[in-house]
Amino acid sequence: QAIQAEVESFLISNEAELEQFRIAYVGRKGRLAALFDGLKDVPAENRRDVGQALNALKQLAEGKFSLAQEAFADSGSSVQVPDDLTLTDPIMHGSMHPLTIVRARILEIFNRMGFSVSDGPEIETDFFNFTALNFPPNHPAREMQDTFFIEKGKGEIQDDVLLRTHTSNVQVRLMQYQKPPIRSIMPGRVFRNEAISARAHCLFHQVEGLYVDEDVSFKDLKDSLYHFAKEMFGKDTKVRFRPSYFPFTEPSAEMDITCLLCKGDGCNVCKQAGWVEIGGAGMVDPNVLENVGIDSKKYSGFAFGMGIERITMLKYQIKDLRLFTENDVRFLRQFN
Ligand code: PHE
Numbered sequence: 658q659a660i661q662a663e664v665e666s667f668l669i670s671n672e673a674e675l676e677q678f679r680i681a682y683v684g685r686k687g688r689l690a691a692l693f694d695g696l697k698d699v700p701a702e703n704r705r706d707v708g709q710a711l712n713a714l715k716q717l718a719e720g721k722f723s724l725a726q727e728a729f730a731d732s733g734s735s736v737q738v739p740d741d742l743t744l745t746d747p748i749m750h751g752s753m754h755p756l757t758i759v760r761a762r763i764l765e766i767f768n769r770m771g772f773s774v775s776d777g778p779e780i781e782t783d784f785f786n787f788t789a790l791n792f793p794p795n796h797p798a799r800e801m802q803d804t805f806f807i808e809k810g811k812g813e814i815q816d817d818v819l820l821r822t823h824t825s826n827v828q829v830r831l832m833q834y835q836k837p838p839i840r841s842i843m844p845g846r847v848f849r850n851e852a853i854s855a856r857a858h859c860l861f862h863q864v865e866g867l868y869v870d871e872d873v874s875f876k877d878l879k880d881s882l883y884h885f886a887k888e889m890f891g892k893d894t895k896v897r898f899r900p901s902y903f904p905f906t907e908p909s910a911e912m913d914i915t916c917l918l919c920k921g922d923g924c925n926v927c928k929q930a931g932w933v934e935i936g937g938a939g940m941v942d943p944n945v946l947e948n949v950g951i952d953s954k955k956y957s958g959f960a961f962g963m964g965i966e967r968i969t970m971l972k973y974q975i976k977d978l979r980l981f982t983e984n985d986v987r988f989l990r991q992f993n
Contacts, residue, residue: 675725764844779820782815782816798904821845832949838869840869882936898910
């Protein structure tokens, strides 16, 4: 019993103490081993009981030892193992989700360029997701976005309730509420009714950006996104813009960077031999400015939108989008 109390109260708070504990109670020359050796001298009628008590003591000591050993291996730092081993597990440190890490990095880069951060609702009306952004009723561009509808509005299409398909809804809300100069980015979750695969998901994250002021030009747009790409992916990263179409920007472009996964041979992420699209961009269409009461003769602006998953995949060499939502600890632990 005295030894049981010793084992229980022994504090293991560093690796030296772990070793002392091992020698005293777990090792072959320790005090427990000596007691086991003495078992043969115990009268035969008591031997069973004493043997059982010793075995229980041995389990206690070995359990405490391996728990403490694991805790040091996991954290690499010192941990105090509680006396009552049934109370807590060894301390496991969590890690940030890779999407959180990359989102924080994106915000940091744009904050340095003077962009604030704005937020808005995920459940949205058609007005903020489409109509105000110059999507005409029944325009095919609405279908391009594979919308999840929640509720049909009474009457006008712009009253339909849906899950936002991009964070551009926040741009509209911001422009209604704040007059230029506006320089902000909008990170958030977006939803599209797409089959889940290594490259696509029905839920993903975007960061959009908006800059509206007097004399904002396409050069400002390109400079800002070039700067972003070099900061995010390193200065050797090449960037290209391809002409594109969005109802809310004119002219519009898609932005590609050199694929960091396959280094140019084509892979399941880039598909187009070495270039991978990371977002869309363009000059805010004057109709959008007028829809929110901003004088489009006086002001101009640029906007862009990027997928955080795609950027994270390139940054960390992740080849399957589904990993982000499966919460497999073997995946998550790597971002410690
Ligand atoms: N909203 C667009 C999308 O989700 C991205 C975008 C934002 C394009 C801003 C241009 C300007 O596809």
